[in-house]
Amino acid sequence: MYIKNVIIPKLQNWAKSHPKMKFIVIALITVYLAIYHFFLELMKNKWKYTVVVAALLVFLISSSFSAIMQADDKRLGTNQETEEILTADSQTAQFSIEGQEQVYQLEEYQSVSEDSIDDAIEETNTLPGETVIINENGKESTPEFEDDWKLILVNKQNMVPRDYKFELGTVRGSIQADVRILGELNEMFAAAQKDGIMLSVCSGSRDYGRQTVLFDKKIKKYMARGMSYFDAYSIASQAVTIPGKSEHQIGLALDIISNEYHDLNEGFAETDAGKWLKEHSAEYGFILRYPKGKENITGIEFEPWHFRYVGVDAAKEITQQGITLEEYVEQIGMK
Numbered sequence: 239m240y241i242k243n244v245i246i247p248k249l250q251n252w253a254k255s256h257p258k259m260k261f262i263v264i265a266l267i268t269v270y271l272a273i274y275h276f277f278l279e280l281m282k283n284k285w286k287y288t289v290v291v292a293a294l295l296v297f298l299i300s301s302s303f304s305a306i307m308q309a310d311d312k313r314l315g316t317n318q319e320t321e322e323i324l325t326a327d328s329q330t331a332q333f334s335i336e337g338q339e340q341v342y343q344l345e346e347y348q349s350v351s352e353d354s355i356d357d358a359i360e361e362t363n364t365l366p367g368e369t370v371i372i373n374e375n376g377k378e379s380t381p382e383f384e385d386d387w388k389l390i391l392v393n394k395q396n397m398v399p400r401d402y403k404f405e406l407g408t409v410r411g412s413i414q415a416d417v418r419i420l421g422e423l424n425e426m427f428a429a430a431q432k433d434g435i436m437l438s439v440c441s442g443s444r445d446y447g448r449q450t451v452l453f454d455k456k457i458k459k460y461m462a463r464g465m466s467y468f469d470a471y472s473i474a475s476q477a478v479t480i481p482g483k484s485e486h487q488i489g490l491a492l493d494i495i496s497n498e499y500h501d502l503n504e505g506f507a508e509t510d511a512g513k514w515l516k517e518h519s520a521e522y523g524f525i526l527r528y529p530k531g532k533e534n535i536t537g538i539e540f541e542p543w544h545f546r547y548v549g550v551d552a553a554k555e556i557t558q559q560g561i562t563l564e565e566y567v568e569q570i571g572m573k
Contacts, residue, residue, distance in 0.1 A: 416489030426522035507542035
């Protein structure tokens with residue numbers, strides 16, 4: 239009350255004697271009166287305002303906590319999505335003819351001759367009528383898959399069985415394959431030689447480690463061209479089979495070239511050797527594994543050099559019907 243009864247009247251008198259300071263004095267008096275009446279009202283209803291202030295504080299604290307939790311959830315979700323992309327399995331890399339945008343103009347990346355599937359075809363020095371050497375001890379293998387080993391399906395959806403075992407035999411130098419197919423392979427090469435075609439195997443059985451090296455190298459090649467890991471993975475899986483899902487790991491797949499054409503590209507299909515294999519390979523139990531026009535079924539681009547042993551009967555049926563191994567095993571009820 240002292241301020242109201244003593245100080246304010248003095249300020250009023252001072253303002254009258256100093257007209258230039260009048261507005262400042264009025265402002266000070268107004269602020270004081272506002273503060274005075276605010277605290278007076280607060281004291282009269284202190285419990286009601288205390289409850290209101292407490293409610294506001296609880297609301298502000300809970301809102302801040304919710305915002306923090308949402309931000310953490312969002313970061314966690316982003317990290318999980320990133321991890322799923324980086325470990326994407328082969329199914330996300332499925333080749334699709336209808337979705338041409340996935341192909342990224344494969345022609346640009348398809349020059350396999352620069353670095354073949356083995357990234358280094360050994361100097362073939364193919365001898366006329368190259369002879370396939372059956373394994374040194376000539377032992378008969380005892381496969382665990384006696385009934386269906388010839389038709390075992392390995393692709394992006396079907397991994398090499400963990401308990402699958404087979405005996406390797408030497409094709410040429412360090413190149414090996416399942417010993418059970420070498421006899422018919424040798425007969426096929428001999429028949430081709432009689433027709434003036436000199437065939438040679440440039441890649442046979444590969445273990446998981448070798449397949450991983452080839453696949454990783456292909457991914458790095460595409461990433462060096464500016465692709466993301468996911469895009470590079472998708473394209474690489476169309477040119478080099480994903481480790482654990484390659485027929486080369488079961489010893490039944492061979493990459494075959496001739497002494498006149500060493501490049502692993504579509505041009506091989508137009509050579510005498512490529513045409514001869516397409517016409518006669520089934521007679522010896524082999525099929526063109528990744529034919530043109532079937533990419534949406536096999537998941538692999540056309541490879542006229544890649545042949546798979548399935549046995550004579552199955553090979554003839556598959557070739558006559560113009561179907562793939564995937565379609566055949568489903569047709570006979572093995573899938």
